[in-house]
Amino acid sequence: MNGDTSGNVTDISVIGVGNIGAAVVRSLLAAGHSVTVWNRSEERCAPLVDEGARLANSLRDAVQRSEVILLCLLDYSITARVLATDEVINALAGKTIVQFATGTPHKAESEFKWLAERRAYYIDGAILAYPRSVGTVDCKIICSGDRSTFDRIRPMLNSVGTVRHVGAKVSTANVLNLSVVGVFYEVAFAAFLEGAAFADAHGATIDEFMSVFPHVVSVLVESVEYSIPQMKSHDYTGSEASVDVHSEAMTQLRGALSAAGCRNVLMTGLVDYLKAAQSEGAGQLEFAALFETIRMSTSRS
Amino acid sequence: MNGDTSGNVTDISVIGVGNIGAAVVRSLLAAGHSVTVWNRSEERCAPLVDEGARLANSLRDAVQRSEVILLCLLDYSITARVLATDEVINALAGKTIVQFATGTPHKAESEFKWLAERRAYYIDGAILAYPRSVGTVDCKIICSGDRSTFDRIRPMLNSVGTVRHVGAKVSTANVLNLSVVGVFYEVAFAAFLEGAAFADAHGATIDEFMSVFPHVVSVLVESVEYSIPQMKSHDYTGSEASVDVHSEAMTQLRGALSAAGCRNVLMTGLVDYLKAAQSEGAGQLEFAALFETIRMSTSRS
Numbered sequence: 001m002n003g004d005t006s007g008n009v010t011d012i013s014v015i016g017v018g019n020i021g022a023a024v025v026r027s028l029l030a031a032g033h034s035v036t037v038w039n040r041s042e043e044r045c046a047p048l049v050d051e052g053a054r055l056a057n058s059l060r061d062a063v064q065r066s067e068v069i070l071l072c073l074l075d076y077s078i079t080a081r082v083l084a085t086d087e088v089i090n091a092l093a094g095k096t097i098v099q100f101a102t103g104t105p106h107k108a109e110s111e112f113k114w115l116a117e118r119r120a121y122y123i124d125g126a127i128l129a130y131p132r133s134v135g136t137v138d139c140k141i142i143c144s145g146d147r148s149t150f151d152r153i154r155p156m157l158n159s160v161g162t163v164r165h166v167g168a169k170v171s172t173a174n175v176l177n178l179s180v181v182g183v184f185y186e187v188a189f190a191a192f193l194e195g196a197a198f199a200d201a202h203g204a205t206i207d208e209f210m211s212v213f214p215h216v217v218s219v220l221v222e223s224v225e226y227s228i229p230q231m232k233s234h235d236y237t238g239s240e241a242s243v244d245v246h247s248e249a250m251t252q253l254r255g256a257l258s259a260a261g262c263r264n265v266l267m268t269g270l271v272d273y274l275k276a277a278q279s280e281g282a283g284q285l286e287f288a289a290l291f292e293t294i295r296m297s298t299s300r301s
Numbered sequence: 302m303n304g305d306t307s308g309n310v311t312d313i314s315v316i317g318v319g320n321i322g323a324a325v326v327r328s329l330l331a332a333g334h335s336v337t338v339w340n341r342s343e344e345r346c347a348p349l350v351d352e353g354a355r356l357a358n359s360l361r362d363a364v365q366r367s368e369v370i371l372l373c374l375l376d377y378s379i380t381a382r383v384l385a386t387d388e389v390i391n392a393l394a395g396k397t398i399v400q401f402a403t404g405t406p407h408k409a410e411s412e413f414k415w416l417a418e419r420r421a422y423y424i425d426g427a428i429l430a431y432p433r434s435v436g437t438v439d440c441k442i443i444c445s446g447d448r449s450t451f452d453r454i455r456p457m458l459n460s461v462g463t464v465r466h467v468g469a470k471v472s473t474a475n476v477l478n479l480s481v482v483g484v485f486y487e488v489a490f491a492a493f494l495e496g497a498a499f500a501d502a503h504g505a506t507i508d509e510f511m512s513v514f515p516h517v518v519s520v521l522v523e524s525v526e527y528s529i530p531q532m533k534s535h536d537y538t539g540s541e542a543s544v545d546v547h548s549e550a551m552t553q554l555r556g557a558l559s560a561a562g563c564r565n566v567l568m569t570g571l572v573d574y575l576k577a578a579q580s581e582g583a584g585q586l587e588f589a590a591l592f593e594t595i596r597m598s599t600s601r602s
Contacts, residue, residue, distance in 0.1 A: 019540060074546075075553075102550055104557045105503050128516060130524075130541060140516045166509060175503040180513045182554045183496035185521055186547065187567045188489035190574055190591055192525055195484035196532065197596035202406050202476040206532055208467060210525075212481045215429060215441045217522055220486055221515065223431075224493055231497065231507055239320060240431060245375075246487065249403055252376075253483045256405045263577075263595045265570035266488045272566050273491055290491055294564045295498035 010034055012156060013056065013066040015082060017044050019131040020100070021072030024160050025053055027135030031159030038062035063091040068098060068153055076103035076111060089118060096121040096149060098157075104178070105171035112145070112170040121149045124170050126177035129161065137162050144172035187266065194257075194266050201260035227288035234292065236285035243290070244283040247274035311335055313457060314357065314367040316383060318345050320432040321401070322373030325461050326354055328436030332460030339363035364392040369399060369454055377404035377412060390419060397422040397450060399458075405479070406472035413446070413471040422450045425471050427478035430462065438463050445473035488567065495558075495567050502561040528589035535593065537586035544591070545584040548575035 013036040014025050022044070028035045029052050037045045038056040049055050056062035059082060063069055073079050079101050083092070097120055099111060108124045115122045125143040133139045139161025143150055150165050157163040166172050192213070199209045230236045250271050257264035273290050280296075282289040314337040315326050323345070329336045330353050338346045339357040350356050357363035360383060364370055374380050380402050384393070398421055400412060409425045416423045426444040434440045440462025444451055451466050458464040467473050493514070500510045531537045551572050558565035574591050581597075583590040 075550075104553070104560075128513065128520065130520075138519075140513075142513065164512075166512065167505075169504075171503065172505060172509065175500055175505045176509060176513045178554055178557065179496040179500035179503075179505070179510060180517045181520075182551070183499055183558070183568055184489070184492050184514070185517050185524075186551060187492035187495070187571050188485070188521055189524060189588060190571050190595075191485050191488035191492065192521075193589065193592045194488070194595050195480040196592060198484055199476055199480035200596055202472065202480075203470075204468075204473060204476045204480070206529060208473065208477060209480060210529065211465075211467065212429065212441075212443060212477045213485070213525065214522065216481045216486050217518065218439075219429065219431070219482075220489055220493075221518055223486075223490060224511075224514065228507060228511065249376075250483070250487060252405070253479055256479065257484070259405075263574075263597065265573050266567060267484055269566035269570045270488050270491050273564070276564075287490060288494065291494045291498060294491075294495050295501055296564065 011066040013062040016072040023134035060087040076107040093119040108171040236289035312367040314363040317373040324432040324435035361388040377408040394420040409472040537590035
């Protein structure tokens with residue numbers, strides 16, 4: 001693992017240069033790497049070639065030219081269509097494939113197996129940032145898969161963002177990406193909009209809403225940290241507001257959203273969870289007891 | 302407004318000494334105020350009396366003893382039952398009632414009117430903190446109502462937390478509390494649990510989940526700030542991932558949650574919103590376009 005300085009990776013092929021892919025190429029070029037690009041619609045490559053990237057003549061050419069192949073395609077089905085062609089398959093042996101597509105953990109596992117059969121190395125990763133942050137320290141990248149393979153490509157990825165290895169199991173980066181970004185981030189962003197719509201319906205401005213928002217985000221982070229030991233021990237007793245109190249308050253609030261003419265899909269979902277927790281006997285416990293309700297079918301069925 | 306130093310308020314009665322009320326009493330006592338307490342079940346007052354609070358003989362006594370009456374009861378219906386009794390009504394004239402119950406904006410408005418008819422002043426407020434933070438700078442308190450009334454009680458409330466006046470309209474504090482804490486905070490906390498359940502179902506630990514969480518919270522705050530000008534201008538065009546892209550990805554993810562045996566009520570709600578936005582023609586716009594979908598019945602019906 002340590003001291004593996006032989007054969008520093010400097011040649012990279014990037015397949016897929018949409019918003020994220022193009023930003024990745026630019027940060028690699030800025031760090032002095034030799035970058036080959038390929039994209040289904042070739043015109044997206046032109047500005048990158050002007051900036052110093054080399055255009056691959058074909059997909060096979062892109063795979064042959066570099067030891068490391070970065071895939072910045074939308075999802076795994078596109079990736080499979082790209083790699084699983086006769087012209088490409090024979091060029092894969094010995095290459096390291098770094099996959100940044102969003103997909104399910106199962107797809108990461110099967111991709112890994114398919115590539116292993118073709119004697120290619122595989123690292124699955126997720127870029128937890130908008131294109132505008134790529135190339136800065138604010139661009140967090142998580143990777144999973146074989147550690148020594150990761151260590152070989154790490155210096156290269158460091159020019160794209162702050163890189164961290166999150167597990168030897170190839171699906172871990174995907175699981176964390178889906179659960180934290182896919183579920184938490186996306187739902188919380190929509191909850192912000194649902195809350196803002198309620199404020200708006202009552203004549204409060206977005207600026208008034210935002211004057212309170214950052215503080216409540218801090219309280220959220222604090223509450224989540226407070227609940228971690230509860231989730232680990234499965235013990236949710238405590239003296240903060242109980243599920244019963246939350247359920248009563250949120251049921252009233254849901255009614256207020258309806259009365260104000262706002263859609264309240266997320267608030268309705270929350271009330272459903274709280275009532276389910278109550279019916280399971282968790283009414284006297286603290287809020288994080290919903291964790292058991294949500295994972296119930298896996299943990300208790 | 303300024304320079305109103307006459308008649309510094311130092312005597313306060315606190316009605317309702319549950320978890321929050323007791324913490325408020327302690328921070329007022331620590332700041333040297335003379336505090337009278339009343340609670341329906343009197344035994345909750347005993348430890349506070351030991352610490353220096355005075356026990357009211359009756360509700361009327363609690364109202365009569367101080368110029369400022371702080372209500373730390375659960376909701377407005379309890380408040381109404383407490384204040385609207387013959388023994389109390391005649392003691393209200395000239396008093397300043399500070400209301401910390403959670404309730405709808407309409408209830409705040411009607412409480413204000415009812416008290417105004419009895420020649421009492423009224424400030425509605427919300428404590429955006431857990432009891433454990435009360436008395437520290439991390440305890441944020443928002444108040445709305447007449448500004449000069451607020452300025453009179455502000456020095457007193459400063460010993461409870463960091464106090465801010467958010468509007469002359471008496472319901473504004475409530476609207477902000479319900480929309481930011483009630484909707485955003487509660488749904489986002491549940492979304493954290495829904496995401497953690499998915500990670501758990503795939504063998505990732507809570508610590509692995511938390512290793513990514515704080516960064517994603519930062520991205521959330523950044524995304525929300527990015528979307529504010531869009532919400533103000535109702536223009537959601539841009540080059541970040543579109544509603545169509547989010548909808549496709551979240552539909553797949555919802556399927557993955559189901560396949561993993563996790564309840565996915567919030568993710569299902571998010572997919573509903575995304576599909577509604579698509580059917581309204583917002584597919585090519587950025588995520589915050591959901592704001593128009595959510596507030597649709599008020600803004601477009």
